[in-house]
Amino acid sequence: GAGVSQSPSNKVTEKGKDVELRCDPISGHTALYWYRQSLGQGLEFLIYFQGNSAPDKSGLPSDRFSAERTGGSVSTLTIQRTQQEDSAVYLCASSLSGGSGIYEQYFGPGTRLTVT
Amino acid sequence: KNQVEQSPQSLIILEGKNCTLQCNYTVSPFSNLRWYKQDTGRGPVSLTIMTFSENTKSNGRYTATLDADTKQSSLHITASQLSDSASYICVVSLRNSGYALNFGKGTSLLVTP
Numbered sequence: 640g641a642g643v644s645q646s647p648s649n650k651v652t653e654k655g656k657d658v659e660l661r662c663d664p665i666s667g668h669t670a671l672y673w674y675r676q677s678l679g680q681g682l683e684f685l686i687y688f689q690g691n692s693a694p695d696k697s698g699l700p701s702d703r704f705s706a707e708r709t710g711g712s713v714s715t716l717t718i719q720r721t722q723q724e725d726s727a728v729y730l731c732a733s734s735l736s737g738g739s740g741i742y743e744q745y746f747g748p749g750t751r752l753t754v755t
Numbered sequence: 756k757n758q759v760e761q762s763p764q765s766l767i768i769l770e771g772k773n774c775t776l777q778c779n780y781t782v783s784p785f786s787n788l789r790w791y792k793q794d795t796g797r798g799p800v801s802l803t804i805m806t807f808s809e810n811t812k813s814n815g816r817y818t819a820t821l822d823a824d825t826k827q828s829s830l831h832i833t834a835s836q837l838s839d840s841a842s843y844i845c846v847v848s849l850r851n852s853g854y855a856l857n858f859g860k861g862t863s864l865l866v867t868p
Contacts, residue, residue, distance in 0.1 A: 643798070681759070681844070681858035682799075730798055741787050741806065741848070744856075746798030 641665070643747035645731050651753045652721055660716040660750045664733030671714050672734075672744065673706055677727040685729075688714065689737040721754045728752070758782045759847050759859040767865045772835055776862045778828040778845030786850040790819050790830050793842045793861065802830070802843075835866045 644663045652658050664671050673685040684698040688708045699705070703721075708714040718725055728749040734742040759780045768774050780788070787806045791799035803812045803819040805828075811820045816833045832839055842861040849857075 679860065681860040682856075683858075684856065732798070741804060743801055743804070746800070748796070748798050 643731055643733050643745050645729075645747040645750050647750060648748065649751045649753075651755060654723060654754055655720055657717065657719045658721055658752065660718075660729050660731075660752070662714045662716070662731030662733075662747060664712065664714070664731070665745055666712075668733035668735055668745075669711065670734045670737035670742065671708055672732045673714070673716050674730045674732065675700075675727045676730055676749070682730065685716070687737065718752075721752075723754045726752055726754045759845055759857050761843075761845050761859040761862050763862060764860070765863040765865070767867060768835055770835060770837055770866050770868055774832050774835060774864065776830045776832075776843050776845075776864070778830070778859055780826050780828070780845070780847045780857070780859075782847040782849060782857050784850040785823060785826070786848040788819075788821055788828050789846040789848070789856075790817070790828075791844040791846060793844060795841070799844055832864075837866050837868065840864060840866045 646661045669690045671688040674682040676682050686706045687695040703719045706716045728751050730746055730749045732744040732746045734744045736742050762777045785807055789804045790802040792802055793799040802814050802817050805812050805821045807823040818831045821828045842863050844861040845859040847857045
């Protein structure tokens with residue numbers, strides 16, 4: 640079946656502009672995650688959605704970052720007033736569930752964001 | 756401080772040779788350890804997941820080992836192929852928090868003809 644998809648695959652934006660990144664998880668997966676991968680760094684957790692529960696936003700680096708998940712499926716990560724340090728690959732993953740169990744996370748191909 | 760340390764940072768080997776990648780972690784309380792393969796420009800793909808009670812797990816030519824006492828894991832790749840060229844990421848999960856993953860920075864492996 641279809642895996643996790645993300646769009647756009649690449650995004651170049653000017654400093655100060657807002658950007659929206661989209662993630663389509665695997666159908667039926669209730670858990671959705673956003674990560675950021677900066678050059679030479681490990682993946683950094685941003686936000687986690689599980690079903691209809693309140694999301695865990697503890698990884699968002701600043702209030703310029705926000706995310707929503709509509710209808711328990713598609714998610715959008717929004718970065719307002721982008722800064723050059725926001726340049727990174729933004730990865731989305733989904734899993735059958737979340738919480739305390741061990742669930743395989745399936746990653747999308749990522750969106751490479753470049754802020755000029 | 757990064758709680759998951761991987762070594763070496765990068766590695767070059769000849770096609771057909773074996774190699775071993777290392778992962779040391781300080782994450783506690785430990786739930787499970789995962790190895791992912793990430794091809795350039797792609798998202799990570801899971802190779803193995805091991806709980807604290809498992810010592811070894813294989814996936815084809817990939818064999819992961821875990822020593823929960825010393826908090827060390829290794830990923831052994833047998834008879835390497837050109838397609839093994841990728842970044843290999845060690846990920847450790849906290850107990851009772853299935854989504855709280857701690858990622859290493861990865862080992863970049865290049866397999867040459």
